[in-house]
Amino acid sequence: MTSPASIIRCSGCGHVADQDDPYPFRCPRAGTDDTDHVMTRVLGPEVTRFPSGHEDNPFLRYRALMHSYHVAMAHGMADAGYRDLVASLDDSVADVDGHGFRATPLFRSRDLSQALGFSGDGGVWVKDETGNVSGSHKGRHLMGVLIHLVVMESCGLLDPADRRDLAIASCGNAALAAAVVARAGGWPLSVFVPPEADPAVLRRLRELADVVICPREPGVLGDPAYLRLREKLDEGALPFTAQGNENGLAVEGGETLGYELVTDLASSPDHGDLDHLIIQVGGGALASSCLQALGKAAGLGALGRLPRVHTVQTFGAHPLERAYHRVRALLPDEPGPDAVRQAMAKAAAHRSAFMQPWEEEPKSVATGILDDETYDWRADVEGMLLTGGQPLVVSEDLLVEANQLAVATTGIPVDPTGSAGLAGLLQLRRSGQIGDHDRAAVLFTGIQR
Ligand SMILES: Cc1ncc(COP(=O)(O)O)c(C=O)c1O
DSSP states (O other): OOOOSEEEEETTTOOBOOTTOSOTTSOTTTTSSSSOOOEEEEEOTTOOSOOOOOOSSHHHHTGGGOHHHHHHHHTTOOHHHHHHHHHHHHHHHHHHHSSOOOOOOEEEOHHHHHHTTOOTTSEEEEEEOTTSGGGBSHHHHHHHHHHHHHHHHHTTSSOGGGOOOEEEEOSSHHHHHHHHHHHHHTOOEEEEEOTTSOHHHHHHHHHHSEEEEOOOOTTOOSOHHHHHHHHHHHTTOEEOOSOTTTOTHHHHHHHHHHHHHHHHHHHOTTTOOOSEEEEEOSSSHHHHHHHHHHHHHHHTTSSSSOOEEEEEEETTBOHHHHHHHHHHTTSOSSOOHHHHHHHHHHHHTTHHHHOOOOSSOOOOSOGGGOOSSOTTHHHHHHHHHHHTOOEEEEOHHHHHHHHHHHHHHHOOOBOTTTTHHHHHHHHHHHTTOSOTTOEEEEEEOBBOO
Protein backbone atom coordinates (compact mmCIF):
# COMPACT_ATOMS: atom_id res chain seq x y z
CA MET A 1 0.00 0.00 0.00
CA THR A 2 1.31 3.49 -0.85
CA SER A 3 0.94 6.56 1.39
CA PRO A 4 -2.11 8.73 0.83
CA ALA A 5 -1.52 12.10 -0.87
CA SER A 6 -2.79 13.89 2.22
CA ILE A 7 -2.38 13.70 5.96
CA ILE A 8 -4.54 14.77 8.88
CA ARG A 9 -2.48 16.91 11.24
CA CYS A 10 -3.33 18.87 14.35
CA SER A 11 -2.88 22.58 13.69
CA GLY A 12 -2.12 23.08 17.39
CA CYS A 13 0.47 20.46 18.37
CA GLY A 14 1.45 18.96 15.02
CA HIS A 15 0.21 15.46 15.90
CA VAL A 16 -0.32 13.48 12.66
CA ALA A 17 -3.04 10.83 12.60
CA ASP A 18 -1.99 7.35 11.55
CA GLN A 19 -2.78 7.00 7.86
CA ASP A 20 -5.09 4.05 8.57
CA ASP A 21 -6.79 5.70 11.54
CA PRO A 22 -10.48 5.46 10.66
CA TYR A 23 -11.34 8.21 13.14
CA PRO A 24 -8.78 11.03 12.69
CA PHE A 25 -11.39 13.50 13.88
CA ARG A 26 -10.12 14.97 17.12
CA CYS A 27 -6.60 15.43 18.35
CA PRO A 28 -5.85 12.95 21.16
CA ARG A 29 -4.21 15.83 23.06
CA ALA A 30 -7.29 18.06 22.86
CA GLY A 31 -8.45 19.08 26.31
CA THR A 32 -5.17 18.12 28.00
CA ASP A 33 -3.64 21.60 27.81
CA ASP A 34 -4.47 25.20 26.80
CA THR A 35 -3.54 24.63 23.13
CA ASP A 36 -6.15 24.95 20.40
CA HIS A 37 -6.17 21.48 18.79
CA VAL A 38 -7.93 21.07 15.42
CA MET A 39 -7.22 18.17 13.08
CA THR A 40 -6.66 19.58 9.60
CA ARG A 41 -6.34 17.91 6.21
CA VAL A 42 -3.02 18.81 4.60
CA LEU A 43 -2.57 17.95 0.93
CA GLY A 44 0.79 16.57 -0.18
CA PRO A 45 2.95 17.78 -3.10
CA GLU A 46 1.39 15.05 -5.28
CA VAL A 47 -1.73 17.20 -5.54
CA THR A 48 -0.76 19.75 -8.17
CA ARG A 49 -4.00 20.53 -10.02
CA PHE A 50 -7.27 22.10 -9.06
CA PRO A 51 -9.96 19.70 -10.30
CA SER A 52 -11.56 20.83 -13.53
CA GLY A 53 -14.25 18.12 -13.67
CA HIS A 54 -17.79 19.07 -14.55
CA GLU A 55 -19.67 16.64 -12.35
CA ASP A 56 -22.69 18.30 -10.74
CA ASN A 57 -22.03 16.60 -7.43
CA PRO A 58 -19.27 18.56 -5.62
CA PHE A 59 -18.09 15.46 -3.75
CA LEU A 60 -17.36 13.88 -7.12
CA ARG A 61 -16.04 17.00 -8.81
CA TYR A 62 -13.53 17.80 -6.06
CA ARG A 63 -12.77 14.24 -4.97
CA ALA A 64 -9.06 14.61 -5.76
CA LEU A 65 -8.81 17.12 -2.88
CA MET A 66 -10.46 14.83 -0.29
CA HIS A 67 -8.52 12.76 2.24
CA SER A 68 -10.95 9.85 1.86
CA TYR A 69 -10.13 9.72 -1.86
CA HIS A 70 -6.42 9.51 -1.15
CA VAL A 71 -6.92 6.79 1.45
CA ALA A 72 -9.10 4.87 -1.02
CA MET A 73 -6.50 5.15 -3.78
CA ALA A 74 -3.68 4.12 -1.41
CA HIS A 75 -5.71 1.02 -0.55
CA GLY A 76 -6.09 0.08 -4.20
CA MET A 77 -9.63 1.28 -4.82
CA ALA A 78 -10.16 2.39 -8.44
CA ASP A 79 -11.32 5.91 -9.22
CA ALA A 80 -14.51 4.39 -10.65
CA GLY A 81 -15.06 2.52 -7.39
CA TYR A 82 -14.81 5.73 -5.36
CA ARG A 83 -17.16 7.50 -7.75
CA ASP A 84 -19.70 4.68 -7.49
CA LEU A 85 -19.51 4.80 -3.71
CA VAL A 86 -20.13 8.57 -3.59
CA ALA A 87 -22.88 8.41 -6.21
CA SER A 88 -24.64 5.64 -4.35
CA LEU A 89 -24.51 7.54 -1.03
CA ASP A 90 -25.81 10.60 -2.83
CA ASP A 91 -28.74 8.55 -4.24
CA SER A 92 -29.53 7.57 -0.65
CA VAL A 93 -29.44 11.24 0.40
CA ALA A 94 -31.92 11.94 -2.40
CA ASP A 95 -34.18 9.12 -1.12
CA VAL A 96 -34.25 10.75 2.33
CA ASP A 97 -34.38 14.44 1.37
CA GLY A 98 -35.74 14.61 -2.18
CA HIS A 99 -32.42 15.43 -3.84
CA GLY A 100 -28.72 14.91 -3.38
CA PHE A 101 -25.72 17.26 -3.37
CA ARG A 102 -25.37 19.47 -6.43
CA ALA A 103 -23.17 22.54 -6.94
CA THR A 104 -25.29 25.47 -5.80
CA PRO A 105 -25.87 28.62 -7.88
CA LEU A 106 -23.62 31.69 -7.84
CA PHE A 107 -24.94 34.79 -9.57
CA ARG A 108 -24.54 38.54 -9.64
CA SER A 109 -27.78 39.99 -8.31
CA ARG A 110 -28.57 43.04 -10.41
CA ASP A 111 -31.29 44.25 -8.06
CA LEU A 112 -29.24 43.79 -4.92
CA SER A 113 -26.24 45.46 -6.57
CA GLN A 114 -28.42 48.42 -7.57
CA ALA A 115 -30.02 48.64 -4.14
CA LEU A 116 -26.55 48.92 -2.62
CA GLY A 117 -25.46 51.54 -5.17
CA PHE A 118 -22.79 49.50 -6.94
CA SER A 119 -21.73 50.42 -10.45
CA GLY A 120 -22.00 48.01 -13.39
CA ASP A 121 -18.49 46.60 -13.04
CA GLY A 122 -18.88 46.01 -9.30
CA GLY A 123 -21.75 44.46 -7.40
CA VAL A 124 -23.00 41.71 -5.16
CA TRP A 125 -22.60 38.03 -5.97
CA VAL A 126 -24.85 35.60 -4.12
CA LYS A 127 -24.12 31.94 -3.54
CA ASP A 128 -27.45 30.35 -2.77
CA GLU A 129 -27.33 27.40 -0.38
CA THR A 130 -31.03 27.44 0.51
CA GLY A 131 -31.77 24.71 -2.04
CA ASN A 132 -28.98 22.49 -0.74
CA VAL A 133 -29.66 19.23 1.12
CA SER A 134 -31.93 19.92 4.13
CA GLY A 135 -32.05 23.64 3.27
CA SER A 136 -28.58 24.84 4.28
CA HIS A 137 -24.88 24.43 3.62
CA LYS A 138 -24.43 22.26 6.74
CA GLY A 139 -24.87 18.94 4.95
CA ARG A 140 -21.61 19.58 3.10
CA HIS A 141 -19.66 19.25 6.35
CA LEU A 142 -21.39 16.00 7.28
CA MET A 143 -21.42 14.37 3.86
CA GLY A 144 -17.64 14.66 3.81
CA VAL A 145 -17.50 12.79 7.14
CA LEU A 146 -19.97 10.13 6.01
CA ILE A 147 -18.02 9.48 2.79
CA HIS A 148 -14.87 9.12 4.90
CA LEU A 149 -16.53 6.53 7.17
CA VAL A 150 -17.92 4.49 4.29
CA VAL A 151 -14.58 4.58 2.45
CA MET A 152 -12.94 3.29 5.65
CA GLU A 153 -15.38 0.38 5.63
CA SER A 154 -14.68 -0.33 1.96
CA CYS A 155 -10.94 -0.37 2.67
CA GLY A 156 -11.42 -2.88 5.49
CA LEU A 157 -10.42 -0.35 8.17
CA LEU A 158 -13.87 -0.39 9.79
CA ASP A 159 -16.37 -3.21 10.24
CA PRO A 160 -19.76 -2.33 8.71
CA ALA A 161 -21.41 -4.80 11.08
CA ASP A 162 -20.14 -2.85 14.07
CA ARG A 163 -20.99 0.80 13.43
CA ARG A 164 -20.56 3.16 16.37
CA ASP A 165 -23.31 5.70 17.06
CA LEU A 166 -22.90 9.16 15.59
CA ALA A 167 -23.80 12.13 17.78
CA ILE A 168 -24.45 15.87 17.49
CA ALA A 169 -25.77 18.65 19.73
CA SER A 170 -27.85 21.18 17.78
CA CYS A 171 -31.46 22.08 17.21
CA GLY A 172 -31.15 23.75 13.87
CA ASN A 173 -29.61 23.35 10.45
CA ALA A 174 -26.68 21.21 11.56
CA ALA A 175 -28.95 18.71 13.32
CA LEU A 176 -31.27 18.43 10.34
CA ALA A 177 -28.37 17.97 7.95
CA ALA A 178 -26.75 15.39 10.24
CA ALA A 179 -30.02 13.47 10.51
CA VAL A 180 -30.53 13.35 6.73
CA VAL A 181 -26.95 12.38 5.94
CA ALA A 182 -26.66 9.78 8.73
CA ARG A 183 -29.94 8.17 7.70
CA ALA A 184 -28.78 8.10 4.08
CA GLY A 185 -25.65 6.21 5.16
CA GLY A 186 -27.60 3.90 7.47
CA TRP A 187 -25.69 5.10 10.54
CA PRO A 188 -27.42 5.49 13.91
CA LEU A 189 -27.45 9.09 15.14
CA SER A 190 -28.23 10.68 18.51
CA VAL A 191 -29.22 14.34 18.46
CA PHE A 192 -29.08 16.33 21.69
CA VAL A 193 -31.41 19.33 21.64
CA PRO A 194 -32.62 22.01 24.09
CA PRO A 195 -36.28 21.94 25.19
CA GLU A 196 -37.03 25.15 23.25
CA ALA A 197 -36.21 23.57 19.85
CA ASP A 198 -38.67 24.39 17.06
CA PRO A 199 -41.46 21.73 17.12
CA ALA A 200 -41.44 21.34 13.31
CA VAL A 201 -37.67 20.72 13.32
CA LEU A 202 -38.09 18.28 16.21
CA ARG A 203 -40.76 16.33 14.31
CA ARG A 204 -38.45 15.86 11.33
CA LEU A 205 -35.50 15.01 13.57
CA ARG A 206 -37.56 12.34 15.34
CA GLU A 207 -38.39 10.73 11.98
CA LEU A 208 -34.69 10.33 11.23
CA ALA A 209 -32.71 10.04 14.47
CA ASP A 210 -32.76 9.37 18.19
CA VAL A 211 -33.62 12.75 19.76
CA VAL A 212 -32.68 13.52 23.37
CA ILE A 213 -34.15 16.68 24.95
CA CYS A 214 -31.70 18.22 27.41
CA PRO A 215 -33.23 20.62 29.97
CA ARG A 216 -31.02 22.81 32.11
CA GLU A 217 -30.26 21.32 35.51
CA PRO A 218 -30.06 23.60 38.54
CA GLY A 219 -26.49 24.39 39.50
CA VAL A 220 -24.96 22.83 36.35
CA LEU A 221 -23.07 25.34 34.21
CA GLY A 222 -22.77 25.13 30.42
CA ASP A 223 -25.02 24.18 27.51
CA PRO A 224 -26.85 20.99 28.64
CA ALA A 225 -27.13 19.60 25.07
CA TYR A 226 -23.40 20.04 24.56
CA LEU A 227 -22.67 18.42 27.94
CA ARG A 228 -24.80 15.39 27.00
CA LEU A 229 -23.03 15.21 23.64
CA ARG A 230 -19.66 15.13 25.38
CA GLU A 231 -20.85 12.30 27.65
CA LYS A 232 -22.01 10.35 24.62
CA LEU A 233 -18.67 10.91 22.87
CA ASP A 234 -16.84 9.77 26.00
CA GLU A 235 -18.91 6.57 25.84
CA GLY A 236 -17.53 5.95 22.32
CA ALA A 237 -19.93 7.71 19.94
CA LEU A 238 -18.42 9.51 16.95
CA PRO A 239 -18.68 13.31 16.61
CA PHE A 240 -21.00 13.98 13.66
CA THR A 241 -20.79 17.70 14.18
CA ALA A 242 -20.09 20.70 11.97
CA GLN A 243 -17.27 22.00 14.18
CA GLY A 244 -13.61 21.52 13.43
CA ASN A 245 -12.51 21.09 17.05
CA GLU A 246 -14.75 18.03 17.49
CA ASN A 247 -14.30 16.68 14.00
CA GLY A 248 -11.62 18.23 11.78
CA LEU A 249 -12.87 16.37 8.72
CA ALA A 250 -16.13 18.32 8.89
CA VAL A 251 -14.21 21.33 7.61
CA GLU A 252 -13.01 19.39 4.58
CA GLY A 253 -16.56 18.68 3.36
CA GLY A 254 -17.44 22.35 3.85
CA GLU A 255 -14.58 23.29 1.53
CA THR A 256 -16.69 22.14 -1.44
CA LEU A 257 -18.56 25.45 -1.10
CA GLY A 258 -15.36 27.45 -1.59
CA TYR A 259 -14.22 25.22 -4.45
CA GLU A 260 -17.51 25.82 -6.26
CA LEU A 261 -17.04 29.53 -5.84
CA VAL A 262 -13.59 29.26 -7.44
CA THR A 263 -14.84 27.15 -10.35
CA ASP A 264 -17.72 29.53 -11.06
CA LEU A 265 -15.55 32.64 -10.79
CA ALA A 266 -13.07 31.17 -13.24
CA SER A 267 -15.57 29.89 -15.76
CA SER A 268 -17.94 32.80 -16.28
CA PRO A 269 -16.97 36.03 -18.08
CA ASP A 270 -19.26 37.90 -15.70
CA HIS A 271 -17.40 36.74 -12.63
CA GLY A 272 -13.63 37.36 -12.42
CA ASP A 273 -11.91 37.77 -9.07
CA LEU A 274 -13.75 38.96 -6.00
CA ASP A 275 -12.60 41.83 -3.82
CA HIS A 276 -14.60 40.84 -0.73
CA LEU A 277 -16.27 37.75 0.71
CA ILE A 278 -18.46 38.32 3.76
CA ILE A 279 -19.32 35.29 5.89
CA GLN A 280 -21.61 34.90 8.89
CA VAL A 281 -19.94 33.08 11.78
CA GLY A 282 -21.36 30.91 14.54
CA GLY A 283 -19.00 28.07 15.43
CA GLY A 284 -16.73 29.25 12.63
CA ALA A 285 -16.48 26.09 10.47
CA LEU A 286 -18.17 27.72 7.47
CA ALA A 287 -15.64 30.56 7.34
CA SER A 288 -12.76 28.19 8.05
CA SER A 289 -13.88 25.91 5.21
CA CYS A 290 -14.16 28.81 2.75
CA LEU A 291 -10.80 30.25 3.75
CA GLN A 292 -9.05 26.92 3.42
CA ALA A 293 -10.70 26.18 0.08
CA LEU A 294 -9.78 29.57 -1.39
CA GLY A 295 -6.24 29.32 -0.02
CA LYS A 296 -5.80 25.85 -1.52
CA ALA A 297 -7.26 26.95 -4.87
CA ALA A 298 -4.96 29.99 -4.97
CA GLY A 299 -1.99 27.74 -4.16
CA LEU A 300 -2.94 25.49 -7.08
CA GLY A 301 -3.24 28.49 -9.41
CA ALA A 302 -7.02 28.30 -9.80
CA LEU A 303 -7.69 31.69 -8.19
CA GLY A 304 -5.86 34.88 -9.17
CA ARG A 305 -5.99 36.53 -5.77
CA LEU A 306 -7.77 35.99 -2.51
CA PRO A 307 -10.67 38.29 -1.64
CA ARG A 308 -10.66 40.10 1.67
CA VAL A 309 -12.61 37.71 3.89
CA HIS A 310 -14.77 39.48 6.50
CA THR A 311 -16.77 37.74 9.20
CA VAL A 312 -20.14 38.74 10.69
CA GLN A 313 -21.40 38.21 14.22
CA THR A 314 -24.19 39.88 16.15
CA PHE A 315 -24.08 42.27 19.10
CA GLY A 316 -25.62 39.34 21.00
CA ALA A 317 -22.34 37.43 20.91
CA HIS A 318 -19.10 38.19 19.12
CA PRO A 319 -16.35 36.04 20.61
CA LEU A 320 -14.51 35.87 17.28
CA GLU A 321 -14.27 39.64 16.99
CA ARG A 322 -12.90 39.76 20.54
CA ALA A 323 -10.28 37.10 19.76
CA TYR A 324 -9.32 38.87 16.52
CA HIS A 325 -8.51 42.10 18.36
CA ARG A 326 -6.49 40.25 20.97
CA VAL A 327 -4.33 38.66 18.27
CA ARG A 328 -4.18 41.92 16.28
CA ALA A 329 -2.74 43.63 19.34
CA LEU A 330 0.30 41.34 19.11
CA LEU A 331 1.10 42.56 15.60
CA PRO A 332 2.67 45.66 14.03
CA ASP A 333 0.61 47.99 11.82
CA GLU A 334 1.04 46.16 8.54
CA PRO A 335 2.03 42.63 9.42
CA GLY A 336 3.37 40.26 6.77
CA PRO A 337 2.19 36.65 6.49
CA ASP A 338 5.04 35.27 8.59
CA ALA A 339 4.31 37.66 11.45
CA VAL A 340 0.60 36.72 11.27
CA ARG A 341 1.36 33.01 11.37
CA GLN A 342 3.74 33.43 14.29
CA ALA A 343 1.24 35.48 16.28
CA MET A 344 -1.47 32.91 15.55
CA ALA A 345 0.72 30.04 16.68
CA LYS A 346 1.40 31.91 19.92
CA ALA A 347 -2.30 32.63 20.44
CA ALA A 348 -3.27 29.03 19.68
CA ALA A 349 -0.86 27.84 22.36
CA HIS A 350 -2.73 30.00 24.91
CA ARG A 351 -6.30 29.49 23.73
CA SER A 352 -8.08 30.64 26.88
CA ALA A 353 -6.43 34.07 26.70
CA PHE A 354 -7.89 34.66 23.23
CA MET A 355 -11.08 32.64 22.78
CA GLN A 356 -13.37 32.90 25.75
CA PRO A 357 -16.99 31.80 25.85
CA TRP A 358 -19.43 34.71 25.67
CA GLU A 359 -20.53 35.62 29.17
CA GLU A 360 -24.26 36.34 28.68
CA GLU A 361 -26.80 34.09 27.02
CA PRO A 362 -27.02 35.70 23.57
CA LYS A 363 -30.21 36.55 21.70
CA SER A 364 -30.61 37.52 18.06
CA VAL A 365 -32.93 37.15 15.10
CA ALA A 366 -29.96 35.32 13.51
CA THR A 367 -30.33 32.31 15.80
CA GLY A 368 -27.83 30.15 13.90
CA ILE A 369 -24.82 32.31 14.75
CA LEU A 370 -25.23 32.58 18.50
CA ASP A 371 -22.52 30.12 19.49
CA ASP A 372 -20.96 31.29 22.71
CA GLU A 373 -17.55 30.15 21.43
CA THR A 374 -16.13 30.31 17.92
CA TYR A 375 -14.64 26.83 17.83
CA ASP A 376 -12.78 27.36 14.54
CA TRP A 377 -11.51 30.79 15.59
CA ARG A 378 -7.86 30.15 14.78
CA ALA A 379 -8.41 29.58 11.05
CA ASP A 380 -10.91 32.46 10.92
CA VAL A 381 -8.70 35.03 12.66
CA GLU A 382 -5.68 33.99 10.62
CA GLY A 383 -7.71 34.17 7.40
CA MET A 384 -8.91 37.70 8.17
CA LEU A 385 -5.43 38.87 9.07
CA LEU A 386 -3.87 37.35 5.96
CA THR A 387 -6.51 38.64 3.54
CA GLY A 388 -7.07 42.05 5.15
CA GLY A 389 -10.63 41.26 6.21
CA GLN A 390 -12.44 42.53 9.28
CA PRO A 391 -14.50 40.96 12.08
CA LEU A 392 -17.83 42.78 11.77
CA VAL A 393 -20.46 43.00 14.49
CA VAL A 394 -23.95 43.96 13.32
CA SER A 395 -27.12 45.21 15.00
CA GLU A 396 -30.49 43.49 15.07
CA ASP A 397 -31.94 46.27 12.93
CA LEU A 398 -29.35 45.68 10.26
CA LEU A 399 -29.92 41.91 10.32
CA VAL A 400 -33.63 42.46 9.78
CA GLU A 401 -33.06 45.06 7.07
CA ALA A 402 -30.59 42.79 5.27
CA ASN A 403 -33.01 39.89 5.38
CA GLN A 404 -35.89 41.91 3.97
CA LEU A 405 -33.65 43.28 1.24
CA ALA A 406 -32.29 39.81 0.40
CA VAL A 407 -35.76 38.32 0.01
CA ALA A 408 -37.18 41.33 -1.87
CA THR A 409 -34.33 41.65 -4.38
CA THR A 410 -33.52 37.99 -5.06
CA GLY A 411 -36.79 36.20 -4.25
CA ILE A 412 -34.76 33.64 -2.29
CA PRO A 413 -36.50 32.58 0.95
CA VAL A 414 -33.32 32.99 3.00
CA ASP A 415 -33.56 33.26 6.79
CA PRO A 416 -31.92 36.02 8.87
CA THR A 417 -28.94 33.82 9.76
CA GLY A 418 -28.49 32.95 6.11
CA SER A 419 -28.49 36.61 5.05
CA ALA A 420 -26.35 37.88 7.94
CA GLY A 421 -23.37 38.23 5.59
CA LEU A 422 -25.40 40.79 3.67
CA ALA A 423 -25.86 42.78 6.89
CA GLY A 424 -22.07 42.89 7.10
CA LEU A 425 -21.86 44.05 3.50
CA LEU A 426 -24.39 46.83 4.17
CA GLN A 427 -22.29 47.96 7.10
CA LEU A 428 -19.09 48.00 5.02
CA ARG A 429 -20.83 49.90 2.18
CA ARG A 430 -22.28 52.51 4.51
CA SER A 431 -18.96 53.13 6.18
CA GLY A 432 -17.38 53.60 2.74
CA GLN A 433 -15.04 50.63 3.10
CA ILE A 434 -16.40 48.88 0.02
CA GLY A 435 -16.39 51.08 -3.08
CA ASP A 436 -18.85 51.29 -5.99
CA HIS A 437 -16.61 49.29 -8.31
CA ASP A 438 -15.81 46.54 -5.82
CA ARG A 439 -17.01 42.99 -6.29
CA ALA A 440 -18.38 41.42 -3.12
CA ALA A 441 -19.89 37.98 -2.46
CA VAL A 442 -22.27 36.80 0.23
CA LEU A 443 -23.47 33.30 1.07
CA PHE A 444 -27.22 32.77 1.57
CA THR A 445 -26.73 29.76 3.79
CA GLY A 446 -30.11 28.81 5.28
CA ILE A 447 -33.75 28.65 4.22
CA GLN A 448 -36.67 30.14 6.19
CA ARG A 449 -38.45 27.34 8.05
C1 LIG B 1 -27.77 29.12 8.02
C2 LIG B 1 -26.46 29.16 8.73
N1 LIG B 1 -25.51 29.97 8.24
C3 LIG B 1 -24.31 30.09 8.84
C4 LIG B 1 -24.04 29.40 10.00
C5 LIG B 1 -22.69 29.58 10.64
O1 LIG B 1 -21.87 28.48 10.41
P1 LIG B 1 -20.73 28.15 11.45
O2 LIG B 1 -21.38 27.68 12.70
O3 LIG B 1 -19.94 27.08 10.78
O4 LIG B 1 -19.95 29.40 11.66
C6 LIG B 1 -25.00 28.54 10.54
C7 LIG B 1 -24.72 27.77 11.77
O5 LIG B 1 -25.57 27.16 12.35
C8 LIG B 1 -26.25 28.42 9.89
O6 LIG B 1 -27.22 27.64 10.36
